[in-house]
């Protein structure tokens with residue numbers, strides 16, 4: 001099942017710089033592991049924003065929820081999920 005996910009990152013300005021750097025480093029490792037596993041199929045920066053659009057390929061709503069809620073930056077994100085279905089005119 002494919003899902004379009006938009007993540008807007010809102011890290012508080014007063015967060016300890018060490019905690020910030022550690023959280024971002026853990027987020028990167030977590031995201032790259034999921035990409036290698038084929039679960040996180042696309043990851044794009046939205047130009048000019050601390051936000052991304054992503055496409056996930058997972059088995060269920062529950063699996064996606066588990067992945068998203070496990071993001072180290074999850075406490076500092078607004079997440080918007082859109083389930084994707086096949087378009088009848090798509091050729092691939």
Ligand SMILES: O=C(O)C[C@H]1C=CC(=O)O1
Pocket residue numbers: 007009027028031043050051052073
């Ligand atoms: O920077 C972001 O968009 C947030 C998050 C998503 C992947 C990652 O490494 O960080």
